[in-house]
Amino acid sequence: MAATRPFAPLRNLNAKIAAVPMIATVLVVFIGCTLWTVVYSFTSSRSLPTLDFVGIDQYRRLFTTSRWIVSLRNLAIFGILALSFSLVLGFILAALMDQKIRFENTFRTVFLYPHALSFIVTGLVWQWILTPAYGVQKVVRDLGFETFNFPILTDGRFTIYAIVIASLWQGTGLVMALMLAGLRNIDDEIWKAARVDGIPTWRTYLFIIIPMMRPVFATTLVIIAATIVKVYDLVVAMTNGGPGIASEVPAKYVYDFMFSRGNLGQGLAASTIMLTTVLIILVPWALYEYRPRNRTLGVGK
Amino acid sequence: MSLVNPAGPRGRRPRRIGSPTSIMIYGILIVAAVYYLIPLYVMVMTSLKGMPEIRLGNIFSPPVEVTFQPWATAWNSACTGLYCEGIKVGFFNSMKILVPSVIFSIIIASVNGYALSNWRFKGSELFFTALIFGAFIPYQVMLYPLVIITRELGIFGTLTGVIVIHTIFGMPILTLLFRNYFVSLPPELFKAARVDGAGFWRIFLQIMLPMSLPIFVVAVILQVTGIWNDFLFGVIFAGTKNFPMTVQLNNIVNSTQGVKEYNVNMAATILTGAVPLLVYFFSGKYFVRGIAAGAVKG
Structure with missing residues (x-):
């Protein structure tokens, strides 16, 4: 309910004062800092920012650096796998949870608790479980499969998949919770009608319920994708980018070049690419969500 | 939903x-x-x-x-590579970061959400939309300018610095949470108070606040777990001696010197995860509401 009367500049002054932190955050941090980064990514800044513009040199160097290419490739593998598995598994879990089961709260608690843990804790636990000398590999060998190899953390070709496993453990519960909420919002009449028509449950899900839940899927996808682009702590805790540079990711490239290597230009260019990636995900979704009808933002309705 | x-x-x-x-x-x-x-x-x-x-x-x-020796060692004497005083240092640092960050971010966001729901002004919706979209910008994009700003303000590498950063980045989600909650309250309440001559702050303190305990609980849970689990802001803005527990934990477990004590490492890991886990197990549906709001921010 908006107060729709016209305002003199000083009317409603308290509300404007209350909004000062928000306005400052938007103008200084979200807009100001972002523009600063984009502008300085075109300079030759090393350990200190300078306004010596060098065009797209930083980007050219970025895309000829093997560590960056590996980072991007890892992000793509991680992103595609984490996104598709968490959506599919999260939806399946939610659909199972929606079958009037007993102990629903217990299952929900179990599926969601990893989401309360930090990426650091998640990464360290999975690092321990997957350590070849003590973890899964040793356990299977002890069972009698002497030649069993599971060098997922030590063989660079597979390390990124280990990070996918850990992130699915941490994040699928969230997808489940969102999907379950979406399922509970589906009108009962739909189910009744489908049953009257004799449509099997799985077909109802596939051809009626899932298409109806498109907004839920779209929103979940954007949320998950935005977190995937930022993945940092998990990698630091689990592999620290190793072995070698095998599990490097863009966010870590940014941090290392900005804060450890004193190569600001590279860090800023890399973070600008991250921003671009997020925009590529975000803009189509925003256009879809804010089609002319312009509904109110968010939850709680 | x-x-x-x-x-x-x-x-x-x-x-x-x-x-x-x-x-x-x-x-x-x-x-x-x-x-x-x-x-x-x-x-x-x-x-x-x-x-x-x-x-x-x-x-x-x-x-x-x-x-239980590993637990005692983890708490009291595990080495981070800098010193051997255990994870307890990180625990207390995290507490020192957590409490003020939660309080400030919630005060600012609740007042802001209230202004955006009942006292809209020209441009308020525009800024709100910008705030929500800002939440999607990767932190990495804003990190370095923020380092410069906090350094100029003299708060880089201090508790104040990291608290300010948490307050800033908590704002989008918390504002969304509070705004949506206040919008959902019956408008008659607000109108009646206006007719009786109550102003901005009085309506907030005497009418809105007493009705919004549940949403404050959700906000506290959201912030406690979020800030406790933070790594990036802590490692950059808090300064070495204020490193939060997540940073200390990572330093203990992934430090390269010495023999790896896996039992101590796991005890330290559980201790670090304990705070958000306890919050989670005791808060039940409020936690779910919090992550729902956090997730469905579009």
């Missing part, structure tokens, strides 16, 4: 336990639950074993001889 449906599951007909379909449903759910519980189990088991037993046994076997 609301994640917690008081009506519970609806839809399909109730199933009888024992039918093939229900056996399959429970079977899959139980297998999934076991997968989710294994890491917690492994953490606890490892933390209760001595090192010799870890070297000989496997990570899934329960300890033959239960020892």
